[in-house]
Amino acid sequence: MKEIKIFSPATIANVSCGFDVLGLALESIGDEMIVRKTSEKGVKIVKISGQKLPLEVNRNVAGVAALALLKKANVTTGFEIEIVKKIKPGSGIGSSAASAAGAVWAINKLLGNPFSLIELVQFAMEGERLASGVAHADNVTPALFGGFTLVRSQEPLDIVAIHTPTDLYATVIHPQIEIKTADARKILKETVLLNDAVKQWGNVGGLISGLYTEDYDLIGRSLHDYIVEPVRAALIPSYAALKETAIKSGALGCGISGSGPSVFALSKGKETAQQVAKAMHNVYENTGIAFDIHVSKINPTGINILESN
């Protein structure tokens, strides 16, 4: 293979109770990337469509992640990257992660898979470091592994792929305002109350158990965040109304997607997820803020090849 075109999915990080550790991949939203081998060594970003982002390799998350991989690879060729950006930066559904994870996944494929998925996570995290100042792994991991993932430990990196119930759907509303992850992290408190931590780890355990046993009620009971959401909710216009209406419309739970402004709800079945989308639409149409809404199945496989030659 000399060239591949891939789909790199949008992702929802945190999933309410798992700040910086839980994430899931979406099926119907994502970027496309074309990566090809070149005789000239190094990495070049030759084209970005859909968004205005830097072509300079050192200033682009895909470029930085690709360089991190090439530093560890024994290669005589180089790579050219084209990005068809469909996920808006600052949307809260893993825009930087899709580019960083997509670049390293595609290069690894073209090299004949010398690196494991966990090594690819490590390279892609360098892109996250550039985007937000923190090399968090909770978006790049589900993009690379698919499904639900848990970053059990960041140092050393320990990743657990979690079973995804077959009938689980996500509804995501993206208000067209930008929240930079770096800014949304600055406002968080550095310490948590023991009482909140107890409730939070109860929910993380409950959510993981609910996902494995396909116990949708338990999943719903566990989708609460006592630590980060109370601080970040103020950044998202009409957040409380969105959440209330999503739950009333049958969602199992609703929370901030990553660092926002996107808000996600999880539902059992596509029909309920669509009802939730309609209800969220009704809440937002009078705010004067442009928005889009997606309904997506959880993506079981993560990044995939669209074309190759």
Ligand code: HSE
């Ligand atoms: N866990 C990160 C945060 C995800 O919430 O800051 C950013 O998408």
